[in-house]
Amino acid sequence: QSALTQPPSASGSPGQSVTISCTGTNGDVGGYNYVSWYQQHPGKAPKLIIYDVTKRPSGVPDRFSGSKSGNTASLTVSGLQAEDEADYYCCSYAGYNNYVFGTGTEVTVL
Amino acid sequence: QVHLVESGGGVVQPGGSLRLSCAASGFIFSNYGMHWVRQAPGKGLEWVGFIWHDGRHEDYADSVKGRFTISRDNSKNMLYLQMNSLRVEDTAMYHCAKDVNWSWDSWGQGNLVTVSS
Numbered sequence: 001q002s003a004l005t006q007p008p009s010a011s012g013s014p015g016q017s018v019t020i021s022c023t024g025t026n027g028d029v030g031g032y033n034y035v036s037w038y039q040q041h042p043g044k045a046p047k048l049i050i051y052d053v054t055k056r057p058s059g060v061p062d063r064f065s066g067s068k069s070g071n072t073a074s075l076t077v078s079g080l081q082a083e084d085e086a087d088y089y090c091c092s093y094a095g096y097n098n099y100v101f102g103t104g105t106e107v108t109v110l
Numbered sequence: 111q112v113h114l115v116e117s118g119g120g121v122v123q124p125g126g127s128l129r130l131s132c133a134a135s136g137f138i139f140s141n142y143g144m145h146w147v148r149q150a151p152g153k154g155l156e157w158v159g160f161i162w163h164d165g166r167h168e169d170y171a172d173s174v175k176g177r178f179t180i181s182r183d184n185s186k187n188m189l190y191l192q193m194n195s196l197r198v199e200d201t202a203m204y205h206c207a208k209d210v211n212w213s214w215d216s217w218g219q220g221n222l223v224t225v226s227s
Contacts, residue, residue, distance in 0.1 A: 045219050046147075051213035055211075
């Protein structure tokens with residue numbers, strides 16, 4: 001199972017928006033509405049910020065939103081804040097109780 | 111409040127074995143599937159495997175299939191990862207994570223496994 005493709009980096013100024021793409025195949029992203037996104041600060045455990053493509057867990061700000069079109073899912077962070085600077089990973093269910101992560105994107109707040 | 115704490119990591123030679131444990135608290139452990147996810151130093155996340163809530167079924171990534179075994183003891187709220195025939199490329203931080211809706215809403219801080227001669 002190949003990793004999902006994400007851009008290595010993304011950046012924006014405080015208050016701006018940044019969108020991260022996550023490209024897979026019909027066997028993962030395109031085949032299931034089970035895409036999740038995780039935020040990871042250095043030295044910390046990942047934190048779930050989006051599940052089932054578009055849903056936000058309780059406590060996650062509505063500045064974070066998810067979407068999907070075909071084999072590509074996207075995470076948008078609106079109104080960038082300094083604490084949003086982190087690594088972001090997408091993940092998709094790939095059938096038969098298998099999962100595949102994205103390559104990860106480092107977000108920098110300028 | 112969900113709490114997951116891994117233990118059992120360390121340095122092991124290639125070909126060796128190690129067993130990681132994950133102590134769970136703050137939720138009804140026997141109601142949830144559990145996963146192991148790893149992260150090599152400076153690299154991305156990689157799903158390792160999954161066990162059903164009742165322990166009756168497991169699934170594994172191709173990279174560890176036949177070498178790693180996930181088990182659980184619901185009476186002790188414990189999750190385990192038995193790792194055999196370890197390779198240098200298995201060097202990573204290993205996290206246990208609680209399954210919910212095909213995602214993971216709670217993660218342990220991780221435990222480092224280093225495979226080196």
